[in-house]
Amino acid sequence: MPFDSLNLSPAVGDDQSMVQINQQQVTELIGAAELQALDAKHGAKVAVASRGGIANECDGVVTTTPGLALLVLAADCVPIVLADPAHGVIAVAHCGWRGLTAGIVHATVTVMREQGAVNIQAITGPAICAKCYPVQIDCIDQLRDALPQSHFADVAVSTDDQWRVDVRAGVHLQLADLDVTFSSIQRCTYEDPSLFSYRRDGRTGRHGMIVVQ
Numbered sequence: 001m002p003f004d005s006l007n008l009s010p011a012v013g014d015d016q017s018m019v020q021i022n023q024q025q026v027t028e029l030i031g032a033a034e035l036q037a038l039d040a041k042h043g044a045k046v047a048v049a050s051r052g053g054i055a056n057e058c059d060g061v062v063t064t065t066p067g068l069a070l071l072v073l074a075a076d077c078v079p080i081v082l083a084d085p086a087h088g089v090i091a092v093a094h095c096g097w098r099g100l101t102a103g104i105v106h107a108t109v110t111v112m113r114e115q116g117a118v119n120i121q122a123i124t125g126p127a128i129c130a131k132c133y134p135v136q137i138d139c140i141d142q143l144r145d146a147l148p149q150s151h152f153a154d155v156a157v158s159t160d161d162q163w164r165v166d167v168r169a170g171v172h173l174q175l176a177d178l179d180v181t182f183s184s185i186q187r188c189t190y191e192d193p194s195l196f197s198y199r200r201d202g203r204t205g206r207h208g209m210i211v212v213q
């Protein structure tokens, strides 16, 4: 079944009432008052949220509101949670290869700092690995144009005459450049049947990462 189980996205064709129940379940589970879910547009727009809802047209959302949980959804792209607990600023972001070129990581960290963050820590969630992510040459051309050469060499990998993209490596390089410390959940969505993978299944759900203070 494409939406087994706990699909958290209302935008992929699942029963809306089920998605609402799933989102309510995770909100209660973590003891949050409200939930702000992040839509994914593969751009670099970041919203500042103070109550529940859906951050339309954004790939990053930041809050300083206690009890407001932030949810990022993905199914191959890299979900990122960020926090400066001492200064009460948290965020989530969503980054695929387009997000690497658009600069969503930089944009999210910038808005967090505008909101008072100083020492930001991040966790990157499960994502498709380079081995499982062959791409067309136009993707590689865009990455070459957008990324510094030192990043490009680690993000665009050529094996057996096939280009592949390591999005997670790109996110980590960008976080490091911004002086954000990070750890990573090193699971491949394509290889792990317990995770949703758009590349593997096409019509499928979205898993998520959630943060609240």
Ligand SMILES: [Zn+2]
Pocket (backbone or CB within 6 Å): 128, 129, 130, 131, 132, 188, 189, 190, 191
């Ligand atoms: Zn893989």
